[in-house]
Amino acid sequence: MQGTLDLLILKTLLSAPVHGQGVARIIQRQSEEVFFVDHGSLYLALQRLEDRKWISAKWGVSENNRKARFYSLTPKGREHLVEKTSEWRRLARAMAMILDAPLEG
Numbered sequence: 001m002q003g004t005l006d007l008l009i010l011k012t013l014l015s016a017p018v019h020g021q022g023v024a025r026i027i028q029r030q031s032e033e034v035f036f037v038d039h040g041s042l043y044l045a046l047q048r049l050e051d052r053k054w055i056s057a058k059w060g061v062s063e064n065n066r067k068a069r070f071y072s073l074t075p076k077g078r079e080h081l082v083e084k085t086s087e088w089r090r091l092a093r094a095m096a097m098i099l100d101a102p103l104e105g
């Protein structure tokens with residue numbers, strides 16, 4: 001659904017700066033391998049989030065000693081995350097009510 005990847009990325013960056021590859025791994029691990037983030041999609045999303053000022057990026061060195069961009073959540077991004085998380089929870093509750101409802105008729 002629209003905005004899913006953005007929300008997952010913002011949530012991943014909530015606690016600490018993470019490089020792109022790390023974002024993809026965290027999403028995959030936390031979803032118990034349900035979500036696999038294509039690198040092309042990931043970097044387009046990271047650029048979009050940076051353009052919207054929801055994240056910022058700084059160059060650093062990754063755990064395997066390679067140069068990498070580390071992404072951080074901005075205050076504006078945190079605000080958007082809170083808003084969208086609330087919307088997604090409402091949608092998930094509504095879906096669950098429909099999927100768990102007994103069949104009518």
